[in-house]
Amino acid sequence: MHPLLEVKDVTKSYFENGKEFKVLELVRFDLAERDFVCVVGPSGCGKSTLLRIIVGLDKPTSGAVLFEGEPIRADNPQVAMVFQSFALFPWLTVQQNVELGLEAKGTPPEERHRLARKFIDAVGLTGFEDAFPRELSGGMKQRVGIARALAIEPLLLCMDEPFSSLDPLTAQNLRDEILQLWANPDLPPKAVLMVTHAIEETRSDGRRIGDRPAAAAQPEGAGVLRLGRRDLLAHRLKG
Amino acid sequence: MSNSGEGVGRGSGVTDFHPIAKVSVGQILGLVEAIDEVGGVADVATISQEVDMELDRLGPILGAAEFLGLATVEDGDVRITDLSRKLLHANVRERKAIVRDIIDDVPVFHLITDMARKAGRPLSREEIIEALSARVGSHQAEDLFKALVYWGRYVELVRYDSQSEMLTLRTPSK
Numbered sequence: 001m002h003p004l005l006e007v008k009d010v011t012k013s014y015f016e017n018g019k020e021f022k023v024l025e026l027v028r029f030d031l032a033e034r035d036f037v038c039v040v041g042p043s044g045c046g047k048s049t050l051l052r053i054i055v056g057l058d059k060p061t062s063g064a065v066l067f068e069g070e071p072i073r074a075d076n077p078q079v080a081m082v083f084q085s086f087a088l089f090p091w092l093t094v095q096q097n098v099e100l101g102l103e104a105k106g107t108p109p110e111e112r113h114r115l116a117r118k119f120i121d122a123v124g125l126t127g128f129e130d131a132f133p134r135e136l137s138g139g140m141k142q143r144v145g146i147a148r149a150l151a152i153e154p155l156l157l158c159m160d161e162p163f164s165s166l167d168p169l170t171a172q173n174l175r176d177e178i179l180q181l182w183a184n185p186d187l188p189p190k191a192v193l194m195v196t197h198a199i200e201e202t203r204s205d206g207r208r209i210g211d212r213p214a215a216a217a218q219p220e221g222a223g224v225l226r227l228g229r230r231d232l233l234a235h236r237l238k239g
Numbered sequence: 240m241s242n243s244g245e246g247v248g249r250g251s252g253v254t255d256f257h258p259i260a261k262v263s264v265g266q267i268l269g270l271v272e273a274i275d276e277v278g279g280v281a282d283v284a285t286i287s288q289e290v291d292m293e294l295d296r297l298g299p300i301l302g303a304a305e306f307l308g309l310a311t312v313e314d315g316d317v318r319i320t321d322l323s324r325k326l327l328h329a330n331v332r333e334r335k336a337i338v339r340d341i342i343d344d345v346p347v348f349h350l351i352t353d354m355a356r357k358a359g360r361p362l363s364r365e366e367i368i369e370a371l372s373a374r375v376g377s378h379q380a381e382d383l384f385k386a387l388v389y390w391g392r393y394v395e396l397v398r399y400d401s402q403s404e405m406l407t408l409r410t411p412s413k
Contacts, residue, residue, distance in 0.1 A: 124331040126412050127392040130400060135389070139265035168290045169269030169300060176272055177331055 002069035004156060004191050005031035005054070010063035012049055023049050026063070031156070033190045036182075040196055047195045051160050054193065055079055067156070077105050080149035080189065084161040086141040088133045094120060094144050095129040101152045119147040122181060139170035146178065150188055157189040161196055257379075258299070258306035259345075260386035264338060264393055266300045271309055271323045280318040307341050339394035339411065347374070351387055352396060355408050364404040 012024040023046040031037055039047050052058040054065050056074035065072045067079065080101070088097050098116040107115065120126060123143040133141055142162060149157055163171035181187060259267075273290045274281055283301070287294050301317060304310040309323045326337055342348050354370060355362050364384065371380035388406070391397025395411040 121412065122331070124335065126335075127395040127397075127409075130398065131392060132401060135401060137263035137265060137389075139263060167266065167296070168292050169267075169273065170263065170265040171269070172272055172290070173265040173269035180330060 002066065003030040003032050004035075004068065005072075005193070006064075006066040006069075007031075007050075007054060008064045008066065010050065010053055010060045010065065012046065012053065012058075013061045024053075024060070028063075031191050031193060035191045036194070037192070038194045038196055043197050047197070048160060051158060051193075051195050055081060055158055077152060078155040080152050080154035080157050082142070082145045082149050082157065082159040082162045084165055086133075086138075086145045086165075088141060088144055090133050093130050093132055094125060094136070094147075097133070097144050098148045098151050101148050105152055115151050115153075116147070119151045120144075122150065122187060123147045124177065137170065138166045139174050142166065142174060153188045155188070155190045157192045159192065159194045162194065164197065257383075259303040259390065260382050262300050262303045264390070267304050267307065267309065268326065268334070270297075270300050270304055271319055271326060274310070274317060274319050275323070275327055280316055282315045283312075283317060284315075286317060307338075335394055336411070338390075339396065342390050342394050343396070347371070347383065348387060348390065350374070351391070351406075352408060355406065361405040361407045364406065367406060 007027055007029050010024055010027045011022065014021045014023060027050060029037070039050060041047050049058065053060050054072065056065070056072040056076065056079075067073075067076060072079070089100070092100070095113075095116055098120055099112045102112040102115060117126075117129070120129060123146050125140060125143050125147060128136065128140065133144070136144070142165075145162075163175060166174065182192070270286075270290070274286060277285065277289055281289070283294065283297070286301075287297050290297070301310065301312065304317075304323075305312055309320055309326070311318050311320060322337070322341075326334055329337060343352075350370065351362075351367060354367070367387075368377075368380045368384050371383050375383055388397060388399045391406075392399065395409060398407045398409045399405070
């Protein structure tokens with residue numbers, strides 16, 4: 001039985017004028033079902049590069065990323081992504097934006113409609129199905145992004161700084177409600193990987209895993225935190 | 240911080256809707272959550288520091304929370320109410336239902352839903368703005384209309400098609 005995701009000694013270098021710039025060095029960690037893992041670090045430390053490699057959008061210089069034991073592919077429908085910038089289509093309604101991922105997956109129209117409704121409701125957006133992104137607050141836009149990611153019923157959900165373009169209060173509310181949402185084990189995904197620069201988003205009670213070797217020049221505070229089982233996490237944060 | 244001069248206090252006229260015209264439900268809930276985390280009461284400066292938001296941005300959100308009965312402001316101390324606690328312990332769907340009860344009591348919101356109910360047909364944006372202008376002046380009617388649509392959609396009492404610019408009533412899903 002393979003872990004859901006294996007990040008195996010991933011190193012990423014860029015070369016300029018024959019000189020090597022190491023962005024990531026020997027990053028190594030696993031993600032199992034029900035894990036909620038955060039990649040934490042200040043901006044510029046390579047978090048987003050790591051995430052791009054993990055979802056198969058970029059190749060490591062050395063090392064590998066395995067999903068269910070196989071090399072990750074960018075078109076893997078079991079992996080969904082939530083973006084910092086929401087990445088919604090302004091000319092599509094909430095419903096249409098959420099259905100997009102399902103359309104790409106080849107889900108028939110009726111099923112698409114049903115699944116989109118289900119996840120729009122789960123993120124608290126029932127009532128806004130016919131609204132366009134411009135009619136939504138920032139927090140609601142990101143809820144659409146989350147509904148769209150969940151609608152494809154992925155095993156792994158990746159989130160790249162999902163709260164950082166929101167004002168602090170909106171971010172707090174969304175964070176709390178999203179964690180509440182994942183207390184329901186019937187909802188996808190099986191595991192969550194979140195990239196964030198804000199240590200408080202991890203509530204700093206995670207167990208640090210997969211630290212990069214001290215030999216590499218790493219910015220202070222960078223690392224990977226396993227926050228715990230997602231269902232238990234929600235209760236702990238609420239309580 | 241108490242929005243004096245803005246007609247704050249539920250039931251004192253249609254301009255009551257003002258305090259929530261420029262804030263989102265997420266901001267109000269986030270504020271309530273933040274105050275709860277520091278023990279349910281805090282002075283405005285502490286909250287501002289705690290949530291890392293300037294007073295000029297925090298002010299309208301505090302005003303809205305107070306207006307909706309989710310916080311009281313006294314001598315600079317902001318205290319969350321029993322209604323807030325009810326919200327904090329509710330899930331996403333229950334929260335909507337609680338906010339629905341609150342919004343339904345806001346006179347200007349009621350004005351619109353009443354108008355739609357009596358008309359028995361979809362209302363155009365134009366006629367609603369006209370009705371609102373008569374009450375709050377034309378330059379505020381536009382913002383108020385947007386806010387009514389926003390809150391109305393959130394609590395699932397209003398459906399609005401921004402392309403045909405028609406508003407209808409809906410029955411909440413559960």
